[in-house]
Amino acid sequence: MHLSSIDQAVEQVLSRLPTHIHMGLPLGLGKPNAFVNALYARIRELPERRLTIYTALSLGRPALGDGLQQRLLEPFVERVFGDYEELHYLADLRNDSLPPNIRVEQFFMQPGSLLASESAQQDYVSSNYSHAARDINAKGLNLIAQLVAATPERPVHLSLACNPDITLDLLPMVERRRAAGETILMLGQVHAQLPYMPGDAELPMDAFDLLLDEAEQRQLFSTPNMPVTIQDHCIGLHASSLVRDGGTLQIGIGAMGDAVAAALLARQSDNVAYRAALDGLGAGTTQALIEREGGLAPFEQGLYGCSEMFVNGLLALAEAGVLRRAVDDRGVILHGGFFLGPQAFYQRLRDMPLEQRARFAMTGINFVNELYGDEQLKRRQRQDARFINTVFGMTLLGAGVADxxxxxxxxxxxxxQYNFVAQGHALEGGRSILLLRSWREAGGEVSSNIFWNYGHCTIPRHLRDIVVTEYGIADLRGQTDSEVIARLLAVCDARFQQSLIVQAKNAGKLAEDFQLDRRFADNTPQRLAAVQAQHPQLFPEYPMGTDFTVEEQDLLRALNWLKSKFKLSEALELGKATLEAPEPQGYERHLARMQLDQPQGLKEALYQRLLLAGLAAT
Structure with missing residues (x-):
């Protein structure tokens, strides 16, 4: 049924579905926000009705914060996100003010955004991505709503585009329930900016019970590329040496994923510098592993992508000819479940001819994330697979912490993440690679991200495989506990090695006479900075491009430095920073961007001095 307005769609849903509506929404980009907001508004005014939303990754503009952060982010957010329509339930979720007749269950959250929300924390569902369709269906799903794409080249079809992931997995379950007499509606809302992805993501128009083609449409949500630090680039360089020509690649979103993509591009186009940088980083200590599992030469056969998320870095690798190993007669070089990225990423997909877009096969998440079903085909396609994911912590016995x-x-x-780690073990020639920044700094306090133990793990230690930090590669597969500890200590920051050794010895997991090889005592940021200085072209701050202006890049760097070095609530430390600040000359454009070129009052004068201190330090 074609509908001319969102209000009509809401009326149809209310009249055709029972009192309790169980609505499934795609994760990330594919949510039809305008329809969701309209239905949410209606049901909050109908206490006799109930609504449960099943979804993940509910995207919202970043919080502006206050003070200097707000001055930087507010104009940037307005420029980059434009008229993107926020999800109304997300604001209420953040404030713990959902109506009593509405619940939101998510299996993945926008990272760090809902730590303070009791309702979000209590209604989180811990499920593997590949199990989400099963779990949502079991809850009584009776409405699927998502954005879709259209093209004149395929007049009787629509594309699930950015999100065939769970919807394709749900459809067989839905058909079985419909055959048993249940009413389950499928609503699609066409969005003109959404790239049409052919292949498995296509459905006939009549697959949708309700179809909205709104004339007025808001901007798609985007994820601006963030800075890639020295730590990230060093991690990316090490990880790239484990990728075998002719193999399979999975990477995720974020700075470390961008760093891996940048390193693979350098391996292809600037191989002499690439090898020299790795030599400077000490890759010689794992030369045998690199020769056995990866390589340093440019790619002759190319790679195939098998990644739940089709990210900007994978598109850049395809454009450079690194991602080019086709796995079927259709010329598919990547299978993905969903995509999300900066506006330029969407534009590059829209600009491609449809037959070129077909090389990026968007499909069901069970195809990408599991080996079950078409297993022999998947095993042939996923040769020498390298599944590269990130964690924020690692125990010294090899358990990963990510969620x-x-x-x-x-x-x-x-x-x-678990799906790909398990595949890394199940596939012949496959490896799971976890990326980890070995240390972090906040408020002037430096701490290790490798610790003796932690109260929770995402990847259990019996699935430990390869761990990469900025200091090198630790191959943990099949090793004894004492050897795992020794290998992780070898990629740990030198400032924390001795205290960790003491803890391991106290637990009886290291011999009393154990001593770490002295060469690893040089695991310091200073050594990495020296390598960066020798090969600056391999350490671009925004290797995948950026939405930040030149001044904003400088300002973001300065604010990140201030955040890492100072507890901004402590007056003495603030005073020290302001005393050491330079004069405004040379930073006029930066100060004007932050509306601090003519500070009014003591507070703004303090902001100006703090900002100048950060700019001078970075």
Whole structure:
């Protein structure tokens, strides 16, 4: 049924579905926000009705914060996100003010955004991505709503585009329930900016019970590329040496994923510098592993992408000819479940001819994230697979922490990480690679991200495989506990090695006479900075491009430095920073961008001095 307005769609849903509406929404980009907001508004005024929303990754503009952060972010957010329509339930979720007749269950959250929300934390569902369709269906799903794409080249079809992931997995379950007499509606809302992805993501128009083609449409949500640090680039360089020509690649979103893509591009186009940088980083200590599992030469056969998320870095690798190993007669070089990225990413997909877009096969998440079903085909396609994911912590015995804090609060979710780690072990020639920044700094306090133990893990230590930090590669597969400890100590920052050794010895997991090889005592940021200085072209701050202006890049760097070095609530430390600040000359454009070129009052004068201190330091 074609509908001319969102109000009509809401009326149809209310009249055709029972009192309790169980609505499934795609994760990330594919939510039809305008329809969701309209239905949410109606049901909150109808206490006799109930609505449960099942979804993941509910996207919202970043919080502006206050002070200097707000001055930087407010104009940037307005420029980049434009008229993107926020999800109304997300604001209420953040404030713990959902109506009593509405619940939101998510299996993945926008990282760190809902730590303070009791309702979000209590209604989080810990499921593997590949199990989400099963779990949502079991809850009584009776409405699927999502954005779709259209093209004149395929007049009787629509594309699930950015999100065939769970919807394709749900459809067989839905058909079985419909055959048993249940009413389950499928609503699609066409969005003109959404790239039409052919292949498995296509459905006939009549697959949709309700179809909206709104004339007025808001901007798609985008994820601006963030800075890639020295730590990230070093991690990316090490990880790239484990990727075998002719193999399979999975990477995720974020700075470390961008760093891996940038390193693979350098391996292809600037191989002499690439090898020299790795030599400077000490890759010689794992030369045998690199020769056995990866390589340093440019790619002759190319790679095939098998990644739940089709990210900007994978598109850049395809454009450079690195991602080019076709796995079927249709010329498919990547299978993905969903995509999300900056506006330029969507534009590059829209600009491609449809037959070129077909090389990026968007499909069901069970195809990408599991080996079950078409297993022999998948095993042939996924040769020498390298599944590269990130963690924020690692125990010294090899357990990875990626989704949840020690106190139980969920940062993000398991998503598909476990799926790919398991595949890394199940596939012949496959490896799971976990990326980790070995240390972090906040408020002037430096701490290790490798610790003796932690109250929670995402990847259990019996699935330990390869761990990469900025200091090198630790191959943990099949090793004894004492050898795992020794290998992780070798990629740990030198400032924390001795205290960790003491803890391991106290637990009886290291021999009393154990001593770490002295060469690893040089695991310091200073050594990495020296390598960067020798090969600056391999350390671009925004290798995948950026939405930040030149001044904003400088300002973001300065604010990140201030955040890392100072507890901004402590007056003495603030005073020290302001005393050391330079004069405004040379920073006039930066100060004007932050409306601090003519500070009014003591507070703005303090802001100006702090900002100048950060700019001078970075």
């Amino acid at each position: 949840q804090l020690e106190d139980g609060r969920v940062l993000s979710g398991v998503g598909g």
